[in-house]
Amino acid sequence: MSLDLSLRRIPARPPMAGLPKGPASQDAITGSRVMHVTLPLDKPISDAKVLTGRQTPLAAHELLFVEIVSEAGHRGLGFSYTLRAGGSALYGIGCELAPILQGQDPNDIGRLWERLAWQSISLGRGGAAYQAICAFDVALWDMKARRADLPLAKLLGAHRDSCRIYNSSGQFLQASVADMKTAAETSMQKGIGGIKMKVGQPDGQEDLKRIDALRTHLPDAIALMIDANQQWDRAYALQFGRIVDDIGLAFIEEPLDAWDFEGHADLARALATPVATGEMLTSPQEHFRLIGLGGCDISQADAPRIGGITPFLKVMAMAEASQVQLAPHMVMELHLHLAAAFPTEPWVEHFEFYDPLFNEHNEIRDGRMHVSDRPGLGLSLSGRALDLIVASQKFGDFHDA
Ligand SMILES: [Mg+2]
Structure with missing residues (x-):
């Protein structure tokens, strides 16, 4: 049977890639x-x-x-x-x-x-x-x-000119407790307001000893976070989380495999301590799913890993709509501006890694990193x-x- 097309019509589709070069075109x-x-x-x-x-x-x-x-x-x-x-x-x-x-x-x-x-x-x-x-x-x-x-934060629509900042770089697992304390002192002298330490070792008792040593060493006003880097299973994370649940941690990061969204959701419901995750995810769609399932109290979206600022703003919008907080992963040089444009008070992660790459550095004082008055990201290559x-x-x- 032949198909009679004489009476059938289908509308032409609009160009999906848009039509640039109209009168509004500004530059090239x-x-x-x-x-x-x-x-x-x-x-x-x-x-x-x-x-x-x-x-x-x-x-x-x-x-x-x-x-x-x-x-x-x-x-x-x-x-x-x-x-x-x-x-x-x-x-x-x-x-x-x-x-x-x-x-x-x-x-x-x-x-x-x-x-x-x-x-x-x-x-x-x-x-x-x-x-x-x-x-x-x-x-x-x-x-x-x-x-x-304008500074990028102002272009995006800032909620604040500075963000709370915590340091992570001195608290990795190769560091001794003495090293950790020294690194924490250095951070506090710089005006940093929180310290995040690594956990998730094969011997969890060792993790607890290190948490105890650092929490008792730090002044109460300095926030403490722990990061298991995805190395626990669901039952172990719940056990560990319950043991530290009443010491006032600012958050527990990546307790489970980064793509175990349901497991993170169960844990977030079970613990008083906020559960933070999302740094490993590589697209906004993965973040939509994580947040949609209730898999984090705090989103740790990483703009470079999901395609930049454009998709990050979409993740921020979903986080805001879902009452999820924001603590972007690493890259403070960029994330400071994005976090400054998030409605509720975020955390920005401080690493010194990229300090040597740029001529300019944002001011840190009183536990916060300040957006400068330099336009854009305010950075030039060193x-x-x-x-x-x-x-x-x-x-x-x-x-x-
Ligand atoms: Mg982490």
């Missing part, structure tokens, strides 16, 4: 530079994943930097990172994506983010593709805020960062500042 990207930076750590550090034999100690950070320039003379700097594996992959994907942005209006961040995501969709909706896209997305937001001559470039490629008409 004329050039970009993609850089792979390897930042070695002074001393390798270990969390519970190392002690359970699942990972090697962390010895370096791999960063993808992207700088963009526009016809109107604006500039943007963005970055992303990975740990242990994937530095070269992010750089390779970055070099493949950069030409897509040539000639595009840098203000159309939503459209450009989608464009980059579809270009790399063979890699999946998340993972390395989104981590590479982050560097472009952050550069676009940085350019937009600089164009407006001479040390340029020395650490292991690969770099320019696209279009890129020129140094």
Whole structure:
């Protein structure tokens, strides 16, 4: 039987990728530079994943930097990172994506983010593709805020000019209790208001001893958090959580496998201590599912891991609507601005790792990190960062500042 099409009609579909270049078009990207930076750590550090034999100690950070320039003379700097594996992959994907942005209006961040995501969709909706896209997305937001001559937090709509900050870097599992106390002292002298320590060792009694030693050492006003880095099972996490449930921890982080959303939800319901997780998730969709299932009291979304600022704002909106708090994972240089734009008081995680990479540093005092008055992220690459470039490629008409 032949199909009679004479009376059948279907409407034409609107263009899915939008129609740029209307009268509202403001500017055009004329050039970009993609850089792979390897930042070695002074001393390798270990969390519970190392002690359970699942990972090697962390010895370096791999960063993808992207700088963009526009016809109107604006500039943007963005970055992303990975740990242990994937530095070269992010750089390779970055070099493949950069030409897509040539000639595009840098203000159309939503459209450009989608464009980059579809270009790399063979890699999946998340993972390395989104981590590479982050560097472009952050550069676009940085350019937009600089164009407006506003700090990024102000462009987004800030709720505050500073955020509570806690330090994590001195409290890894290779550190002795004496080392931990010394590191905590240094943090407090810098004006940091909380300390997060690693737990999740094979011997839980050792974890309890270290918690006891640090909690009794710290002044009451200094918040304490613990991070098990996904190394407990559901029953063990509940046992451990009940033992420490009345000592006033600010949160228990990643007690379970990062993708065990139901297990995290059960634990969050069972414990008085807030459960924090989400740093490992690699897309906003995973965060929507985690939050939708009640899997965290505190979202630890990591903008570089989920594709940058554009998807992070969607996660923030869902967290707000679900009465979930915010404590973004690492990368304080970026997350300070995003956390400042979250309605309820967040925590920002302080690591010194990236201090050598930038010429500028945000002021810390009275337990808080302050957004500066510099436009955009307020960051420029240091001479040390340029020395650490292991690969770099320019696209279009890129020129140094
Ligand atoms: Mg963690």
